[in-house]
Amino acid sequence: MNILLKSAKIVCPGNKELHLKKRDILIKKGIIEKIGASVEAPANIKVVEKENLHVSLGWFDSSVSFGEPGFEERETIANGLFTAGKSGFTDIVLNPNTHPVPDTSSDVVFLKERGQGKATKVHPIGTLTTNSDGEALAELFDMKNAGAVAFYDFKKQVSNPNLLKIALLYAQNFDGLVYSFPQDGDIKGKGVAHEGEISTKLGLKGIPALAEELQIARDLFVLEYTGGKLHIPTISSAGSVKLIAEAKKKGLDVTCSVAVHNLFFSDENLIGFDTHFKVSPPLRTNTDCKALIKGVKNGTIDFVTSDHIPMDIEHKRVEFDNAKSGSLGLESTFGSLNTIFELDETIDILTKGRERYQIEIPKLAEGSKACLTLFNPDGEYTFDRKDILSTSKNSMFLGATLKGKVYGIINNDQSTL
Template identity: 45%
Template structure:
């Protein structure tokens, strides 16, 4: 594959050409040259007025394979990822069976070979995600698992979390914590506040998240271990992690793109497409999350891509499943939240790889071509025709969004939007 990207504005903090307009000549999957006015025998992609950055990387992606392929399989999931500008995804182990041994890790790596999108399976923290006994984490680590988590099941047993942190410290792996105290959250479906009262529904208090973050920060400090909190959603959660970082704890965190733009007011019509977990919070929480991104407390933005068949979402709000698909809309939502391009690239492309300790691609001669070209000003319509996921559970389906992905390149393969 020979490709010449012409006149693109490069947005890459690690590149000598950062914030400059240049041509990028890609030959056989590698960047052969970055310069002004390159002449080469190659397919030309006109990127004048457009931006190019390292490919995005998603730290929280749910794909049904293994066992739940009717929701999403690797083929459709990675196609949606490429269309959203992602060249790498970390897969949550929320599958049947869960990714709780090296057999599942190796299966997923083999299934994802020769794909445009790099796939990184995350292993479970506990056997079968039951929260009782530690999973075979070191075996999974040797097979390529970079981090460990029980996915969307919070670890309720403090002793188990302590042992997991101590054990993974031995081989410098990272534990991902989904912070929720299930005893406090109960079976509630929405954020506890004015809207839950108005809707007549029992709410999940922000305390359920914050209490678990406080616990896991204490455990991480006690064990001197690395911990990553995924999909934080409240103002106090941001403050707890801010204080922990000031103390020098090895803590990182991310936020789901939809939590940057939506509040619990979206639930006024009982539309189950807005039912997510953690639940949509208040405007004050959204403002705190945005501030946390800008001042560096929140390290990354994730899609929290969670596909479901129509029969799990097109039902009464109370019984509908949690989650929305987000791979193709994450970039647009970050723009909608008012974040600038350089910050978005940092939170979507650079920091996620640093957290998972995988190589960060650079737009420079001699480097592998792992990049995305986008137009941050162009509008596009997210619809059934261009939705590449198997599932359609998104409140943004049928809506016009700003920020269009034009081209995604990795592993000597190219995706171009139509």
């Protein structure tokens, strides 16, 4: 793949020589051959010139679900990776949200093979326990050797604290990353929305922030006892930010993420009972949103994720209580982050995180593999159904005003331009 990018403004806060400079970038056979103020186009090369073209290192998403195997009607791996690439992501961490779940090394190999040869690289997570049933640890070591980047029973609490203790101790033998979903199922009960004024007015069963914070407090105590590497995915409350900040001050090896929709929306969006806004953890208050945004800015929250979960219409076009949780996020992540944060902050958020998963960190330099995202950061637009590339259409961002458009990616000697 040979491409010449013309007059691209480089957004790379960590590279003072190139940051915010307009440059031509020549790419041959997937390698950045030349970066210069003016590069002449060689014969038989694709020249890319776009309105207000900006380029950064390729973007990374730490929480993406598709459907294959088992739920291909929601999303296949092939179309999911195409969607990720058109949305600007060169690397995605794939959740074990399938049927059957990936709890063996052969399952991980299958997922990696299905993603081969695509512009966006897939990095699977294996389950923490066999069948994600919370009873016995899965084949963690074998899955790590097969390419699993972490271990997680998707959106399920680790009910047994001794199981979490054993997992954290065992995973230290091979530098494994253990996930624990922050929600106490007993306190959550049959709740479907944040417990507060809005849920009371709407007559919806509430999920108090206590359900999240109590689980996090327990997990952090276990981590302090065992050591090891713990990741807490998709936190949603101000109290959770405080707990994790305190744990980091103690020196515990803990990271956490937040779903972009928990920064952009609040429980006020539930008025109208639109099931697109039913997610887990739930949308919480504006106060929580502000605390989460502050946590992202000061580094307490390590990653912002799309938490992309395709869901077929049969599970969304039902009563709010009966609808399944989940929203699309890949296509709207850049536009929503770019609305909340300054451009430098947005790109920093989108490009960091690979080191936690031991994924190769790209470089924007001559001689390096081209791992680039192309975009226009300016211009507001209303997110519409036509902007959805996923097979499923369950996006809570429909009708939202977002800022900036993604052109595509160049990665893995492929392009989605």
